[in-house]
Amino acid sequence: MTSPSTSFAANFSSVAAHGHQNQANATGCPIGKTEDWVYTALEANILVISALGIGLNLFVLSVFCCHRKRCTVAELYLSNLAAADLLLMSFLPFWAVSAGNRFAWAFGGALCRVVNLSIVMNVYCSIYFLVLVSMDRYWALVKPLSSEKMRSAKFAKLGCVLVWGGGLLLSVPTIIYRETTTYPHLNQTYCSFSSEVQLGFEVMLSAFSFIIPLPIISFCTWKILQALNKRLRRASKPQQKEHKATRLILAVLLAFLLCWVPFHLVRIIELLYRLKVLKECTLRAALGVCRQVFMNLAYFNSVLNPILYVIMGGNFRKKARELFLSPARTMSIRTGNSSLNSKGTFRLRSARLKNILS
Template identity: 55%
Template structure:
């Protein structure tokens, strides 16, 4: 069984070699993540779309996040089939090689920036409610989502340019891989890490610090009311922490590998590094499946929407038994 050793979530395959692992070790986690991501995000979108009340600003962002995560999770079965049947021998042609990886890159980037919009919305709601409250309108939220989708498409352009289906005689296989020199690889990975992780995390961290400070201010809590803004804020904080935990290891290892390819650091590639790369890649993918679970466990407002939609007393009672249901910031 072979696994990629370069920057996947782009479904990249290393030009320098592959890692032999058992089929189920690579395939089963990928399929589980895909199934959970598809089912969970479809459920979230149905709740937001079918509920009678119009979505709030935060819910507009969360619904777009669910859409991006759904597309990302839907792409994983193609990769799983690619692993199972072809052992990374790409047989789908150069065009699909570019488009498939463009979609993954675009939606991974969009997921990140929808979280940025969510954190900014919570920041404005709690820290500047009077001076910037008019900015928190659905029409502005929808415009922001359109801009994020456009930015994600722009970020995926290098993938379209450099991603190619290339035949490797040494392995007697065609790999869908990124084709550029070590310096270009470093620039590509550095740009992607900067705009898709470092800058978003800096914005999210600043907003989070200000949000926590605002939540500690009891006067502000009384002004807003504990059952309005703070329910959504607690969910946002949990989702943001989950994002950082899932994506930080992948980006750190990707930067390390780029520095090694560019010969800035000694290229001490090992089987253990390949294994960690695979684990961190799957952890990053898992974030798309984790978000819907967090909505149900932590988000009381979301559970209330589900109850109103299904109108089932027993179903609602079961949801209310979650530990977070009775906490003050739920």
């Protein structure tokens, strides 16, 4: 969900464009030279993650969208989450190539804006689809009697439209302020924000994609766990269908927290350095390494979600089998029946011929 490349690329491109001395003056800490293999490894990792993410999320969308049965409310949110992940994965190869070239940008100003727009929209849309799906589980288990309207398909579709619209609206600064800048002395072009805008953008990104939605998700998850615990104590198990859906949602939420919280924490600490609240250079150097590791972990979340659907989602597996295996079985049965009918017809004709000859 949140785009690591927005801050990561900006930091590295500013180092490459302005030199280590300027970056040291801006943060108060000198930054050493980054080896070429780091960029190569980063490019390879992003490309692998992108290829896996595109294939797996297309598979998820095909199951949810092509199955003859309508999606439940939870599945509607998860299918939109898969679409947001697919959007991110589809445009990651551009950043992979840029990363391999020390974040120099070779795709022009229009793609600079479009690629970053898609990535930043994923930032907002993914997290708020998780907010919706956690609220749906909260209403299903904690407020089951008073939430029928809130859990209707009409409300779910409206919520998805609002999330996509809100994500686009919050991404407007990317369209306006993202631009390519060429540095003649380096003969390189970079895609980044201007230094005056970048700090405000990162503050907004952290606030709306992490600080605000995280308490909502945490509250809903806590109440969901309490409700499940109470039902187990009363020896009154929740409905099997609701229980399976809740287990899948909790797994997706846990995966999100494990993949994204470390990176968000690093970004917040880096913001404190930019605001000169923190000045310790040893920690600043460690953050550079952590940023690279956590960035790949965050991207991997878009690959992990489809895997969780297969492992944890019993209803999803059932739909996948019906969608992909049933046609093959039907064709096999039809072929077998056709063969049996042909043999039966041949035997009947042989019997009739024998009667005529006799």
